Amino acid sequence: xxxxxQSPEALRLQEGESSxxxxxxxxxxxxxxxxxxxxxxxxxxxxxxxxxxxxxxEKERLKATLTKKESFLHIxxxxxxxxxxxxxxxxxxxxxxxxxxxxxxxxxTVWP
Amino acid sequence: ETGVTQTPRHLVMGMTNKKSLKCEQHLGHNAMYxxxxxxxxxxELMFVYSLEERVENNSVPSRxxxxxPNSSHLFLHLHTLQPxxxxxxxxxxxxxxxxxLFFGSGTQLSVL
Numbered sequence: 001x002x003x004x005x006q007s008p009e010a011l012r013l014q015e016g017e018s019s020x021x022x023x024x025x026x027x028x029x030x031x032x033x034x035x036x037x038x039x040x041x042x043x044x045x046x047x048x049x050x051x052x053x054x055x056x057x058e059k060e061r062l063k064a065t066l067t068k069k070e071s072f073l074h075i076x077x078x079x080x081x082x083x084x085x086x087x088x089x090x091x092x093x094x095x096x097x098x099x100x101x102x103x104x105x106x107x108x109t110v111w112p
Numbered sequence: 113e114t115g116v117t118q119t120p121r122h123l124v125m126g127m128t129n130k131k132s133l134k135c136e137q138h139l140g141h142n143a144m145y146x147x148x149x150x151x152x153x154x155x156e157l158m159f160v161y162s163l164e165e166r167v168e169n170n171s172v173p174s175r176x177x178x179x180x181p182n183s184s185h186l187f188l189h190l191h192t193l194q195p196x197x198x199x200x201x202x203x204x205x206x207x208x209x210x211x212x213l214f215f216g217s218g219t220q221l222s223v224l
Contacts, residue, residue, distance in 0.1 A: 004154070036213075043116070043202050043215025044155075087155070099168065100213075102155040 003027050006088050006103035013110050016077045021106045023088030024070040031095065033071050035064050036087040038105070044087055078110045115139065118203050118216035126224055127193060133219045135186040135203030141214070142207060144186040146178060149200040149218070161186060193223045 007022045025033070032051050036044035048057040050066040057064045061082065063074045073086055085107045089100040116137045125131050137144060146158040160168035161180040175197075177189040186203055200220050204213040 034213075042217050043204070044213070046212045046214070049212070089155075099157065099160075100155075104152065104154050 003101045004088055004090055004103035006086075006106050008106060009104070010107045011109070013075075013078055013108070015079055015110055015112050018074070018076045018078070020075070021073040021086055021108070022070060023073070023103055025088075025090045025101075026069075027090050027092040027101065029093030031091040031093045033066055034089040034091070034100065035071070035073055036089065038085045038087055047086075075108070078108075080110045080112055083108055083110045116203055116205055116214050116216035118201075118219055120219055121217065122220045122222075124222045124224060125190070125193065127195070129193075130189070130191040132190065133188040133201055133203075133221075135188075135216055137184055137186075137203075137205040137214070139205055139214060140207075141205040142183055143205060144180060144183075145204040145206075145213070146186065146188055147202040147204060147215075149202055151199075155202070158188075190221075193221075195223050197221065198223045 003026050005024050013019055032049050034049050035047040037047055038044040048064040050064055050071060053066055053068045055066050061076050061078060065072045085105040087102055087105045089102040091100050119134045123131060143162045145160050148156045148158055157170050158172045159178040164180050164183055175192050179187040198221055200218045202218045203216045206213050
């Protein structure tokens, strides 16, 4: 059973059309929640870490928020270069080094 | 060269072959990881090395054998693989716990 669920699986947006990606998690006790971006043929690239409910992080057109059970990645006025797969991962409290649980990702396509 | 470098980028092998994947990090990090990424499945942690000592072995079959000769290099030795082992194998590094993982571009492995 997945501990991290991302939705939607795929999202197509027109350039400039803002939207949000969702990451819900079921781990008991959260040490950290991470967002990564993955382009085709490449490894994931780190975007954000969130530690506690109510926390927000921003980077260019992206803003990540965290509640007790889910995180949102808001994309404001996206551009075609924002097209990628966005991965969410959680690290449970008390987990051993390196123990991250990833979601399956949301594949975002932004067309001009 | 900077970041995390993986070789080869692509590998096709038969079920009776023996091959090795190589990873090198130029970031001065003290932890290195092997992840497996299969189509439509979440990233799966395979192994974690901290200061050259294996600290995590996520129930990986013995046909996968990791080696970490120093803090900059990580290998994954493969033998008698199965077709279901075909996947993208990603190496990552971090400083201490994985607040920020730096991934290589991966080795796309096909087992025939």
